[in-house]
Amino acid sequence: MTDAEPDRETTVGELSEGQILRGILDRLPPSRALVGPGDDAAVLAVPDGRVVATTDTLVHGPDFRLAWSSPFDLGFKAGAVNLADVAAMGARPIALLVALAMPDTTTLAFVRGFADGLAAACAELAPDCAVEGGDLTVSDTLTIAVTALGSLDGRDPVRRSGARVGDGVHVIGELGEAARGLDVLFQRFVDADGAPVALTDEARAALDPADAKALSRQLAPRPPLAEALRAAASGATAMMDISDGLALDATRLADASGVTIAIDSTALGDDPARALGGGEDHGFLVTFPPNAETLGRRIGSVQQRGAAAIEVDGAAWTGRAGWDPYRDWDAGRG
Amino acid sequence: MTDAEPDRETTVGELSEGQILRGILDRLPPSRALVGPGDDAAVLAVPDGRVVATTDTLVHGPDFRLAWSSPFDLGFKAGAVNLADVAAMGARPIALLVALAMPDTTTLAFVRGFADGLAAACAELAPDCAVEGGDLTVSDTLTIAVTALGSLDGRDPVRRSGARVGDGVHVIGELGEAARGLDVLFQRFVDADGAPVALTDEARAALDPADAKALSRQLAPRPPLAEALRAAASGATAMMDISDGLALDATRLADASGVTIAIDSTALGDDPARALGGGEDHGFLVTFPPNAETLGRRIGSVQQRGAAAIEVDGAAWTGRAGWDPYRDWDAGRG
Structure with a gap:
């Protein structure tokens, strides 16, 4: 541990937990919680008596390469993918908890850039959200585990299981860009x-x-959170974050709802295969009843359950289903 | 991915995410949430409009060795240390979110044992609590990131900053045993x-x-959660989980409250140095006002802030302050 004022190239192995923490907290938006960082746990207000909670982890290797992702991008992405899961329930994100496990060779410049990215994700995507807690650990493998919490503000949660025959199927956000x-x-x-x-x-x-x-x-997805919340307010019957590819996520929504989702490939842009199979876009798949004011673009309709969970242009989809870390990672890092 | 029924020695690298997940969810207590596992996020009831949230990570190497910790013990410990942080605020744990990053050589037997340990921690320590969400990732380093959520049930949170001059200082649970x-x-x-x-x-x-x-x-700490909740109900002015050693944690509580904590070493058992410096006991440090019905054993009193945050037998403490992963880990695994 060094007593000198740490500079950018100081490694976390030379710092105390308290010094690392100060390098993070100083760069984050101020706490909005009843009890913020610094106690055993945070206390958050959720006035309607319900809290929405989700967790997602980014691991060096399967989820990112340090040669490609800047610390800022990593912080932004770790925040964004979790904020998107909260919004996919129709909830407004109110807090992140961030557990950071870092090699002791990690520099303070990395930690600061990461914190800046987290702060930017909150500011840009979820302005009511702050980092209200976390954990620092040393690890051989840089690992970022984020929990996001949200408030439904009196609305019903929008689940995967609510799609009904006759609903329109819409996508808010981009497809295939991240792939x-x-x-x-x-x-x-x-x-x-x-x-x-x-x-x-x-x-x-x-x-x-x-x-x-x-x-x-x-590297730094921008999920359209505000539109997802407007979709919930507009009567969406089902909604989910599209993280593992449209084909796989639409299959999950169809299975949860007991329906078949019929997709029109002409609505999927100039590379329908990539739009269907490519993951990590973090847009939203939404179903709207016939007379609702819709958002996003219509890509198909909800039909009675047939042989397949999804159909593309009237046929079962036989292309790539989506990403599975336990099958698809090549074990590389860099 | 194998289509055969997986046995104990099947590795997670041979399974789909869904198959691994089934090996976990089948062994956990049933969901008690408004929306449990399987959607983008869980939805939990917190009738008084406040939720308590904390996160803590166990990393292979600094936090455990697989030669020593059974999968059951790891699951139990990962649950227990997070449940203790919720109880330290005076809150009743209602949900865990569990992010598990595992090498693809991890066996299904490990996953099942881990899930059994998590389930046992909930059953034994926090019977209203279930695992309501999580995340599976592949990683070179086995990493367990748990978030615990709790309900205050209308009570005020018990913070670190509430200790007042004249309060008695009590410890609920053991000191030095884990060390x-x-x-x-x-x-x-x-x-x-x-x-x-x-x-x-x-x-x-x-x-x-x-x-x-x-x-x-x-290997599998048993924090006395029920007593911590009784202490909160009994008017405790401050409380915290003792995770990094009594000396360091009492210093934190004293600093947060602007007081000095005077400790009587004769109340610390037959190895006061270990009781003061040894971490990971996960008992509770509690201050009670003079006329409260107390729990645990009295180890000292709250005094006006002096030169030192804590005093032991009237002198500043000069022994080991506690555990810091960035200074104390030897980089070994096993």
Whole structure:
């Protein structure tokens, strides 16, 4: 532990837990809780007597490469993917709890950039949300476990199981952009052995605009939370975060609701296969009853349950179903 | 992914996320939530409009060794330490969210044992609590990130900052037992190079009863949650979980309250230094006003703030302050 004022290159192994924590808390929005960080637990107000809670983890290797993700992007993504799960229930995010397990070689610059990204995700996507608690641990593997909490503000939660025959199926947000961004990374930012090489600002600037946008969506997704909350208020019968690819997530919604979702591929943009199979977009799949004021774009309709959970252009979908970390990770890091 | 019925030795790398999840959910208590596992997020009832939330992570290496901790013990400990933080606010635990990042070589037997330990911690320590959500990820480093949520049931939260001059200082639970158990492990269950060797049932049975009890407290702590909740109801002015050693945690409580805590070492059992410096007991440090009905045993009193945050037998404490993962971990696993 050093007593000198830590600089950017100081590693967390040279700092006390309290010093690391100060490097984080100083950069986050102020607590909005009844009891914020610093006690055994936070206490949060949820005036309607119900709290929405979800947790999601980013692990170095299967979920990100440090050669590609800046600390800011990682903080932003860790916040955004959890905020999206809260909004997918129709709830307004009110708090994050952030457990950070870091190698002792992690620099204070990383910690500060990560905190800035978390703060930006809250400011941009969920302005009522602050980081109200967390945990710091040392680990060989950089691991970011975030819990997000939300308030329904008197509304009913919008579940996966509420889709009804005759509802329209809509997507709020983009499809396939994050997967396209991942392709850009694995095709252009690896060396001859397939190991990731650093994604510099210069290299990003040299990409064509569509690839650059896709890359940015992969590294720091911007789920349209405000629209998801408007969809809930507008009478959405079912809603979920599209995180593992439209085909797999629509299958889950169809199974939960006991229906078949019929998708029109012409509504899926210029690469329907990528839109169906590519994960990590963190848009929202929503069903609306016939007379509701809808949001997003219509991609199909809810039908009586048939042989398949989803149909694309009238046929069962036989393409890639989605991402499974236990099958699809190549064990690389970088 | 295998289609055959998985057996105990099947690894999670051979299974889908859904198959792993079924191996966990089947062994847990039934959901008590408004919306339980299976949607984007859980929805929990907290009738008084406030929710208590905390998160704590166990990482392979700094926090446990697989040669020493059974899967059951790990599940129990991961639950217990988080439940204790909720109870330390005076709240009744109502839900856990469990994020599990596992190497793909982890066996289904491990996953099942872990789930059994989590279930036992809920049943024994917090019978209103169930696992209402979670996340599975692959990782090189086994990492268990748990979030616990609780309900105050109309009571005020018991904070660290509420201790007042004249209050009695009490400890509910044991002091130094978990540290003694850790000493037993590092002194008797390592090889000539200091690497951990397997802790067999036979080896545990051969320990003298006091060492065996200390070992069991280290591997699967039993925080006295019911007594902590009774202390809150009985008018405790401040309370916290003793996780990093009495000396360090009493310093935190004294600093938060702006007081000095005067400790009488004769109240600390037969090894006061271990009671003061040893972490992971997960008992509760509580201050009671003079006329309250107290719980636990009195170890000292709250005094006006002096030069030191804590005094032991009238002098500042100069012994070991407590555990800091970024300074104290030797980078070993096993």
